[in-house]
Amino acid sequence: MLVLRGFLQPRPSSHLVSIANKLVTAKTFRRASSTTNKNMGDKGDKTNKIALDEAKKLAARTAVDEWITEDTKIVGIGSGSTIVFAVQRIAERVWKEGALCDLICVPTSFQARQLILDYNLNLGDLDRNPIIDIAIDGADEVDSRMVLIKGGGGCLLQEKIVASCAKHLIVIADYTKRSLRLGEQWCKGIPIEVTPIAHVPIKLKIEALFGGEATLRMALAKAGPIITDSGNFLLDWRFVAKREFDWDEVNRALMMIPGVVETGLFVDNAHKCYFGMADGTVKVQNR
Numbered sequence: 351m352l353v354l355r356g357f358l359q360p361r362p363s364s365h366l367v368s369i370a371n372k373l374v375t376a377k378t379f380r381r382a383s384s385t386t387n388k389n390m391g392d393k394g395d396k397t398n399k400i401a402l403d404e405a406k407k408l409a410a411r412t413a414v415d416e417w418i419t420e421d422t423k424i425v426g427i428g429s430g431s432t433i434v435f436a437v438q439r440i441a442e443r444v445w446k447e448g449a450l451c452d453l454i455c456v457p458t459s460f461q462a463r464q465l466i467l468d469y470n471l472n473l474g475d476l477d478r479n480p481i482i483d484i485a486i487d488g489a490d491e492v493d494s495r496m497v498l499i500k501g502g503g504g505c506l507l508q509e510k511i512v513a514s515c516a517k518h519l520i521v522i523a524d525y526t527k528r529s530l531r532l533g534e535q536w537c538k539g540i541p542i543e544v545t546p547i548a549h550v551p552i553k554l555k556i557e558a559l560f561g562g563e564a565t566l567r568m569a570l571a572k573a574g575p576i577i578t579d580s581g582n583f584l585l586d587w588r589f590v591a592k593r594e595f596d597w598d599e600v601n602r603a604l605m606m607i608p609g610v611v612e613t614g615l616f617v618d619n620a621h622k623c624y625f626g627m628a629d630g631t632v633k634v635q636n637r
């Protein structure tokens with residue numbers, strides 16, 4: 351089908367879609383789910399995984415159906431486990447329903463790029479598609495003011511760039527990500543992407559400025575630290591959760607430290623958040 355898809359670029363017109371559907375759907379969905387669901391973006395949540403996956407799916411499908419219409423030309427595709435369900439829903443609409451034929455998907459990571467390719471969607475990039483209609487992405491925590499912690503899956507830099515190019519960032523998450531204050535739910539700290547040579551001085555500066563502890567994120571199946579998609583290291587800053595922080599100020603101060611490439615604090619980015627709840631409903635939070 352990859353060959354056929356190549357001939358059909360740009361997207362197949364609607365009379366070709368039904369033919370393409372028959373050829374593509376089964377294989378695409380089988381292949382994509384075998385490579386993406388298990389391996390990508392799953393940070394190892396074991397507790398109640400089925401219920402959590404249902405909640406993620408509900409949030410993702412609701413957001414896609416409300417925000418991606420025939421008028422949407424370019425969509426930013428986030429990273430993590432929840433975004434997999436959003437891409438599946440987009441692919442369902444393209445390949446089963448014959449809709450959104452011209453939709454271009456701009457990835458926020460290697461994982462997102464693979465997802466787009468696996469589901470035979472149109473792959474875009476910021477050179478050709480610098481203005482994005484909607485970015486859809488997950489989050490590690492969302493507080494009552496819609497400040498986000500992102501980067502648990504290590505992809506925060508491209509995620510923030512894509513979000514900054516989008517007219518709206520729509521967040522999709524399960525109910526465990528919702529909190530009043532940051533740190534209530536997510537205890538792994540705020541991910542901060544740093545230039546490798548500066549990780550020690552940056553760690554010391556963060557701890558001197560704000561307290562807590564910043565640790566270098568180590569790889570699991572490789573000796574040494576995690577290397578991001580952009581070739582950097584990650585510090586996870588576990589802040590003192592009881593302390594009051596102005597996250598906008600903290601973010602600005604962190605960004606002023608030489609060698610900090612980007613932070614996983616998304617202060618003014620999210621427009622709307624969809625939470626899949628444990629009772630099967632979706633809660634929508636607006637900024």
Ligand SMILES: O=C(CO)[C@H](O)[C@H](O)COP(=O)(O)O
Pocket residue numbers: 391392393428429430431432433487488489490499500501502503504505506509
């Ligand atoms: O920022 C991210 C990756 O760096 C993810 O969006 C965030 O970690 C949420 O992931 P998930 O959907 O698996 O809960």
